[in-house]
Amino acid sequence: MPEEFERQCDLVVTALEAVADRLAEEKETLTELDSAIGDADHGANMNRGFQAALEKVSENDAGDPADVVKTIGVALVSTIGGASGPLYGGSIMSASQELEGGITADSSVAFAETYLETVESRGKATVGDKTMVDALTPAVHTYKKSIEVDDLDPLEALAKAVDAAQRGVEFTTPIRAKKGRASYLGWRSVGHQDPGATSTLMILEELLAVAAEELDGEIEREIDAEADVDPAELEAESPGEGDD
């Protein structure tokens, strides 16, 4: 198991690097979206947070993937600030405990569900409020259903989850914000895509890209992938022995 854990830790770090690079590239895009309906700092805050998380993770020699994921969450809480600090960082911290036995198909679903529940309860937001919940909810539900009901492997499930998140992001454009800074704008928030839903999608896309790259050829049956929702984290994992 330790060897498997080591590999999973490396994969989490690889995923984190991909996410951090993507958010650095998209800094301006996110800031532009946020300047339309928020306070124009989402790109800068996310970039600062994920760069800090990379640094923290490289300083730490964590023994298991749950530790690495938790370290990422703690770093994000300290460095993103605003609502995104608790929503991204706090939720990753809470969900990381689902990975204590390693990253498997089952634990990745549990991670995704806990992550979503934490975001909802901390943000007191629900679907249709024009927030990251609009991207996250369909992604998590699709991931869970794909694995538990349709019996797909985690990589396929994650691909479907990303598609679902994409549709969720599109859904945020024509609706009026009911939570967050954008809600102060009332009807003027209509017609603008939500920045938090967008950054959530970007993270999921990177997790999928890393999972596809790293698990290529390895997925056969019950593998583990992970990911879903976790911003920051994750990715995929262990072939084979998996499940716990």
Next chain:
Amino acid sequence: MVGIVVVSHSAKAAEGICEIAREMSGEGALEYAGGDPDGGIGTSSDPIREAIETASDGDGVVVLVDLGSAVMNAELAIEMAGVDDVVIADAPVLEGALNAAVAATSPSATVESVRESAEEARDVSKV
């Protein structure tokens, strides 16, 4: 005695509110936190947690917040702080801080009584 923490998107606003409240309350433990991790306008949970830990002498802490993410960061800070009996008052930040600061000087003050006093500020009409 019950400690008080003022949280605002602006560190200057939070500090100013504490100054006003302190004029009414004298010596009590009144701490503030404000600004995002970059020093800009926003809130961040680490400084709030530190303020709670500093304000606490074991009798509990009442936290006053301004808008939006101040609530979320205060909630997370409370979860992470090693302090019992910390509550957020659902009150306007300036008037609530003033009421709380005065209430905390009562010899029989508790976290609940201080929070109630802060929340009474919701009903104060100004004109």
